[in-house]
Amino acid sequence: MASPLTLLMPVIPGTSLEAIAATLAEYEPTLHQALTSIGTVHYARTLLLDHSTANLQPTGQASDNYVIAVITEYDGSFNAYINDFVAQVGTVFDALLQFVVGGKALIPVANNVVAFQAFIAQNDASQHIPNNGGGGKDDNGLYQAYPYTVQTILAALD
Structure with missing residues (x-):
């Protein structure tokens, strides 16, 4: 059974939307390659949101209300997944966390694994009521x- 991750990271006020977008574009090939090598990720996407607009769409205007969202579905336990993130995608998070409130204290994530896990758990909307389906063990x-699982699906395609 897959598990969701909806990581919502508030951006440091005054950060340029263009700088975030450029960093995301620069690291996209690395991110895709790493997620493939992890082998447990069903889907993943990164979004830039602006919680000052009704539809959350960034307008490109200066805003102190940006949020970087990382949304994935993965197989296995949360801690194993985050450990895979650190090992395979750590440099991508190091680049993004420079823009995130409290993120600089986590860089490099490879040297701050426990704190990074705690940060993700705290900012993962999927782990908190009402977004976690009520908190039931399998819900x-x-x-x-x-x-x-991803591995079962890939094996069936071979």
Whole structure:
């Protein structure tokens, strides 16, 4: 059964939207390659949100209300997934955390694994009521059309 991650990271006020977008674009190939090598990620995407607009869409205007969202579905435990993130995607997070409130204290994430795990757990909307489906052991609020792991799906494609 897959688990969701909805990491919402508030951006340091005054940070340029263009700087965040450029960093995301620069690291996108690295991120895709790393997520493939992790082998437990069903889907992943990164969004820039502006919580000062009704539809959360960044307008490009100066704002102190930006949020970087990392949304994924993955197989396995939270801690194992975050450890894989640190090992495979640590440099990407190091680049993004420079823009995030409290993020600089976590850089490099490879030297701050426990603090990074705590930061993600605190900012993962999927782990908190009401977004976690009510908190039941097997109820994470995520609809799944199939019960298969990424590795089972990839093996079936070979």
